[in-house]
Amino acid sequence: MTTAKMPLGKGLNAGLRAAMEADEKVLIMGEDVGQLGGVFRITDGLQKDFGESRVIDAPLSENGILGTAIGMTFRGYRPVLEIQFDGFVYPAYDQIVSQVARFHFRSKGTVKMPIVIRIPFGGGIGAVEHHSESPEAQFALTAGLKVVTCSNANDAYWMIQQAIASDDPVVFMEPKRRYWDQGEVDLLSDPFPLHASRVVRDGSDATLIAYGPMVKTCLESADAAAEEGINLEVIDLRTLSPLDLDPVFESVRKTGHAIVIHEAAQTLGLGAEISARITEKCFYNLEAPVIRVTGYDLPYPPSRIEEEFLPGLDRILDAVDRSLAF
Amino acid sequence: MTASMPDTYVADDPAGDFPLVQLLTPEGQRVNHAEFAYEGDDDSIRELYRDLFLMRRIDFEAHALQRHGEIGLWAPAQGQEAAQIGSGRALRPQDFAFPTYREHGVALCRGVDPALLLGLFRGVELGGWDPAEHGFALYSIVIGAQTLHATGYAMGLTLDDAVGHNDPERDAAVIAYFGDGATSQGSVNEAFDWAAVFNAPVVFFCQNNQYAISAGTDRQTRGPIAQRAGGFGFRGIRVDGNDVLACHAVTTAAMQKARDGEGPTLIEAYTYRMGAHTTSDDPTRYRDSAEVETWKLKDPIERVKRYLQVQGTPQEFFDTLEAEAEELGKHLRAACKALPEPDLAALFDSVFVDGTPELAEQKAAYIAFRDSLETEGSPA
Known part of the structure; x- marks a missing residue:
């Protein structure tokens, strides 16, 4: 058994890296995800190693991030999108609810939407307004979306990879105040199923x-x-x-x-x-x-x-x- | 207006002063343009005429099917035939089009059986065709949303190294359709911005048909729509949207520019929606008949017919086409009624690729309930 101790945020980073190594169609897109590595550094180092075409610094436009990602799926890509903070997801709400969630249904299964929408959520970090929201129910009640969240580093590492491997769209809620919590990550074990409590x-x-x-x-x-x-x-x-x-x-x-x-x-x-x-x-x-x-x-x-x-x-x-x- | 206003400000009227590309006048006269030319011969113009004629027949038949209660709604495209056929025929098989819900002519160009367009309006479908098979996305009803999908697809083409090889078989581009009303949507302006930033191989094809349901273009914008592209850092071209040769020539050039890796273009096809927004609309409440009469004189099909007649096209050509249109009408009427009814039980299986226990449970409950009604004998 190979385990490593790391904070939850690093578990996500390692999981993203593993997913990108496993499938060259996996792309990361979001605001400041490139050189900066994201405001929480979840994508730290990925642009350096995978290049600017696979880790894309987006214009400051959440609706644009979602809308263009949909078009990328038509080319066979599997975009992993970072919404910088929970409170900024609403400009993208139309594309998530009216487009991402419905394409498979509208097309009777012809069109797949393997998109992961990462959203740091929740409070407890002393942030300014719009940085501490918990909008998970608004996605969970939308037919056509899957919604998951992790609570520890091991789940962070495995669940992000499982979400990326899913052919269905997944809203991945990240407990931002736990990003720094250390945990043991089992790097080799068979992961627990994604959609299981x-x-x-x-x-x-x-x-x-x-x-x-x-x-x-x-x-x-x-x-x-x-x-x-x-x-x-x-x-x-x-x-x-x-x-x-x-x-x-x-x-x-x-x-x-x-x-x-x-x-x-x-x-x-x-x-x-x-x-x-x-x-x-x-x-x-x-x-x-x-x-x-x-x-x-x-x-x-x-x-x-x-x-x-x-x-x-x-x-x-x-x-x-x-x-x-x- | 103060003296500090920039002198690059062009016009404050959406119909205002912006160069219009026209290659065929409403009277059917070919005219030259300094930059754009229609490269095809008269045979190819006859093919375009055929498309225009069949597109209008699709519209006519669908309208009649709505009046007969066979479909619940129709979005007529009469008047916009040249814009759609001219641009649609400028696409290559490997290109991809993202339509609104009114691109019936583009669908025809992309090889979609027109009968499949009726499914959405008959209430038996939410889509109807395989986008990948035709390079033609599903109709988009949320105004402007598809322009971002087009831009993302175009970014994907760049990632796939499918542009800029001077290879007509390999290089590809995207065309995004939308209307004048959509130019007020955030999505459309974001799509312009993203396409410019990423130099995406996408052509934004705006059919300015002068109305967003009842609201005139002056309710959407102060200046010509084509002018807006400049602010985003790419070129905007206004074309006579009722001139199929000009629409074809300008779209061909813009698509090639995109395939060459030289980025996006905005085309404003200046046209007119001759009919209602949909069959539920009453345009007499917001526009006068004199305006409509003016546009009748600019009919996109009549001018091509005049040109072809002067060029000596035999009457037999037009007669054959009329017979073909009759056959298409028959096909549409029969195929509409034959469209399969949706089955609620089946829909539970298409929400996700990997279904959920919740959906399986609800599906089973629905079927059990439905079966129990059948067993008991449902009331008439």
């Missing part, structure tokens, strides 16, 4: 369901709860569209308590859909209503108070207490 901590008293940046927060919450003798199971969803909730149902049937955690606002967030499905599949096993711990239904607040807005350890443990006391 995973239990990342076994427990018996209640189930925490999270993805992306909140997985670490949930694991920390579970550690804290363990000190009080409460044994929490934590599930990393990994795939947001399609959802893979069988591990969730299995867990909830065991614990009877489900808490869904995400940074995105509560109303019509992923938590609403997950809660509905748990109710459909685990109705008689539930000992309390499914509880959601999420961002509030506000535009993202000024960063000085973002820790109050974001789900944290205290709010998660409070929800656990409420569920267990129900």
Whole structure:
């Protein structure tokens, strides 16, 4: 077994490199992805090694990045697009929702859209406005898009390669505040499937369901709860569209308590859909209503108070207490 | 206006002063142009005439099919035949065209069975043909979106080293179709910018038919559309969009320039939408008949007929063509009704290449529900 310790962002960088080495049709395009290596350095060194024709510094035009990438797929390319920040994806929303998501369907399968749209998302880094959004539900609810997110360096390395290998368009949400978190990457092992959720901590008293940046927060919450003798199971969803909730149902049937955690606002967030499905599949096993711990239904607040807005350890443990006391 | 205004400012009227390339007058007279010439002989002009004539018949038949309730909607292209056939016949097999939803004549040039164009409008299809087979993308309904796809395709041609070899079999280019209304869209202006920045082998072919549904071109722009290319760093040419020879000559030159690796061109084909925006539209609410009458005198087909008649084309040619058009009409009427009905159950399989458990579950539930109705006997 060959493993390497690296931060999550470096896992993405290594995964991108591996994908580009494996398939010469893989291109990277985005703002400042070339010489600079991206504002988060996720594409660091790739233009130097693969050239300007495969790592393309785009004009400052997100709609243009998506629109031209579509044309490139007609030539057999597999563009991997970097949207610099979550809040800047909206100019490209039309091309993503009305074009990328529909070509395969409109053409009855004649046209494939193997495009990966990388979006650093979520808050917690003290950023200015439009740099801390969580728009994943807006893509997950769009028929024709697949949406995934990673929570650790190993998944970052493998999932980005799997997303690039997918013949379907994949919105790849990157937990930007975890870019610097170190983890072990297994460079040789068979990867876990892209569209599969995973239990990342076994427990018996209640189930925490999270993805992306909140997985670490949930694991920390579970550690804290363990000190009080409460044994929490934590599930990393990994795939947001399609959802893979069988591990969730299995867990909830065991614990009877489900808490869904995400940074995105509560109303019509992923938590609403997950809660509905748990109710459909685990109705008689539930000992309390499914509880959601999420961002509030506000535009993202000024960063000085973002820790109050974001789900944290205290709010998660409070929800656990409420569920267990129900 | 202050004295500091730049003196390069040309015109503040979309119909304003911008040179117009014309090679065949509305009266059917060939005229010379300093830069552009139609290179073909009279036989090739007869072929263009055939295309123009058949394109109008497609439009006529589709319109009738809509009035008979066989299709729900049609986007007529009458008046724009020269722009579409002239440009469409300037393409090579290896070129690629990205159309709007009105490029029925270009589809004809690309070998798409015109009956397949009806599927979208009959509500049985969202596409209808294989883009790769014809070098002709699916109709695009979101205004201007396809210009970026065209630009990306052109960037792909450059990456594939398919330009600039002086090889007519290998070098390729792209043509993006759009209208005057689309020039107000961000996508179109972004496409201009990207094409210029990447020196992409793409020709932007704007059919300025004077209207975006009801809004005249002066609601989209202050200056001539062709003038806009200069601001992006490439050349804009205005051509008489009702002159098939000029449209062919200018598009041929622009496509060759693109294939040679010399970057994009904007062509503004100055034309007129003789009919409604779609069959749901009522143009009498926003334009007067005198304007329409003026444009009737510039008909793109009539002028070619006049020219060919003066050149001694036998009546038999026109009669044969009329018979061919009749056959095409029959084909369209029959093929329209024969277009297969869509099956909702099948659609679950075409959302993704690799389907999802969620879709499989919903498909199974839909089929079970549908079957249960059939078992019970659905109400009449």
